[in-house]
Amino acid sequence: MLRVAIRxxxxxxxxxxxxxxxxxxxxxxxxxxxxxVDEGCRCERAYLINGAHGPVLVxxxxxxxxAQSEVAASRSSHPIDADHKAVLTETLGExxxxxxxxxxxxxx
Numbered sequence: 001m002l003r004v005a006i007r008x009x010x011x012x013x014x015x016x017x018x019x020x021x022x023x024x025x026x027x028x029x030x031x032x033x034x035x036x037v038d039e040g041c042r043c044e045r046a047y048l049i050n051g052a053h054g055p056v057l058v059x060x061x062x063x064x065x066x067a068q069s070e071v072a073a074s075r076s077s078h079p080i081d082a083d084h085k086a087v088l089t090e091t092l093g094e095x096x097x098x099x100x101x102x103x104x105x106x107x108x
Contacts, residue, residue, distance in 0.1 A: 002062055003069075008093035009048070009055040017057065020087045021046055024080070031080045039072045040064035056096060 009017055024032045036044060040063050047058040063069040073081065 001064070001066055002060060003066060004061075004098075005057075005059040006096040006098050007057050007059070008096060009057050010091055010093050011054055013091035014048075014055045017087070017091045018048060020084075020091075024084065028080055031078060035073075035076060035078050035081055038076065038078075039069040041069060057092060 036042075041061050042064075043060075043062040045060045047060075049056045049058060061069070076082075
């Protein structure tokens with residue numbers, strides 16, 4: 001299942017968010033991928049969009065079970081999870097309201 005979060009980025013913090021994501025995808029990649037396994041997550045992507053009303057983060061995760069993933073994330077003892085939460089808390093503003101217009105899933 002795909003989980004998508006869309007959040008405004010605080011204008012004075014827009015430079016620190018890409019720096020953090022590069023750290024996660026660089027020197028801390030092994031630590032980050034270990035958390036994916038714990039959370040039943042196959043893929044995690046973050047997009048920075050410079051929109052007309054300011055910068056926006058679009059965060060996409062493909063998880064096996066949303067509820068299980070949330071429980072695992074909340075119970076995580078990985079230092080990177082605490083760091084990630086702190087960076088997102090410091091850099092992100094309000095959720096952006098989004099209307100789901102299409103939700104297609106191939107028949108299995």
